[in-house]
Amino acid sequence: MIESEKIFIQSVGEKLKEIRLSKNLSQENLSLESDVPRNVIGRIERGETNAKIVTLHKICNALKISPRELFN
Template sequence: MNVRKIIGWNLRKLRVEQGLSQERLALAAEIDRSYVGRVERGSENVTIDKLEALAMVLGVSASDLLIEPPKGAREPSPLSSGRRPKTR
């Protein structure tokens, strides 16, 4: 697995675990939502500054995004689409 794919895999896994949409993550990191999508797909050559911004929002170190997933690990599932129901 190349480094861009590793970063994308880890980014998506952490984002989904925290229940963040790409849009919410991008907004908090002050970057474009489409950039987050490209990073997750492994098609964007992410800069160190952007990697750090994404890691800070996710509450992890930038190095955590570079850890290769274990062999045979399943790709993270996407969040369900649509809005969450309002809670009172």
């Protein structure tokens, strides 16, 4: 993976965490709402994994946001 891809994955994770915290949700609560395992949410937020688009879709639905908000 090239450096720019790593930076992009990390920025998406940071944005996800920022939005989750702004909605006062724990990773566990988001996991329950999105049907995405808590450890996967943690790995996405830390920029450790390239999340599948379906996983991001589930998370965005649970947060009641547009996927576009993760990429701004």
